Amino acid sequence: MESALVVPSRVRSAASLIKRTVADDEAYLESKDSAFCALTDFQHEDPITVEADSSIDEALRDMNRLSVHALLVTRQEVGDIEQQVIGLITYYDIERRRPHRYPQTGVSSARSEIRVGDVMAPWNELPLVHYESLQSLTASDLYEMFQGTGLTHLLVVESHGDEKALARGLISRATLAKRLRHARVTPLR
Numbered sequence: 032m033e034s035a036l037v038v039p040s041r042v043r044s045a046a047s048l049i050k051r052t053v054a055d056d057e058a059y060l061e062s063k064d065s066a067f068c069a070l071t072d073f074q075h076e077d078p079i080t081v082e083a084d085s086s087i088d089e090a091l092r093d094m095n096r097l098s099v100h101a102l103l104v105t106r107q108e109v110g111d112i113e114q115q116v117i118g119l120i121t122y123y124d125i126e127r128r129r130p131h132r133y134p135q136t137g138v139s140s141a142r143s144e145i146r147v148g149d150v151m152a153p154w155n156e157l158p159l160v161h162y163e164s165l166q167s168l169t170a171s172d173l174y175e176m177f178q179g180t181g182l183t184h185l186l187v188v189e190s191h192g193d194e195k196a197l198a199r200g201l202i203s204r205a206t207l208a209k210r211l212r213h214a215r216v217t218p219l220r
Contacts, residue, residue: 069173069207083117084146104116
């Protein structure tokens with residue numbers, strides 16, 4: 032049985048947010064700092080979501096307005112109280128417009144007709160990190176995980192039983208690199 036990935040109960044859709052409270056993104060990280068210091072923890076900051084049937088232009092406007100580069104993509108299940116995370120869409124996904132993900136029609140779709148669900152990375156393809164594993168990682172370890180990959184974000188999940196996991200947080204490559212910029216990070220070979 033495929034397990035479900037759900038969002039915390041305090042979830043906010045991007046459209047409902049007037050302003051975003053930003054974690055201390057300007058605080059520098061040292062290489063040996065705990066990986067928890069690089070986490071946008073959904074226990075402390077509401078995750079920002081977008082519905083799969085929203086247009087990519089709406090998602091991009093929300094990202095620009097809220098100064099974020101990624102949104103969790105959700106779908107409300109019929110008869111289910113919890114929203115399910117079905118993917119993640121990033122600024123990069125929209126701008127490069129993954130052609131292999133677009134609906135295969137004989138005529139190319141107008142950008143305004145392209146839905147978030149057509150471009151997003153589905154949750155079963157997302158790079159996941161288990162919340163518990165962050166305990167043994169440092170900020171430098173996270174930095175190394177991003178190196179040599181095209182990854183821009185890591186979704187942090189927390190297991191809740193056999194059938195569902197909770198989207199616990201998000202780690203951004205750009206924010207991590209910016210916060211480590213002034214720390215002495217050993218260059219990777």
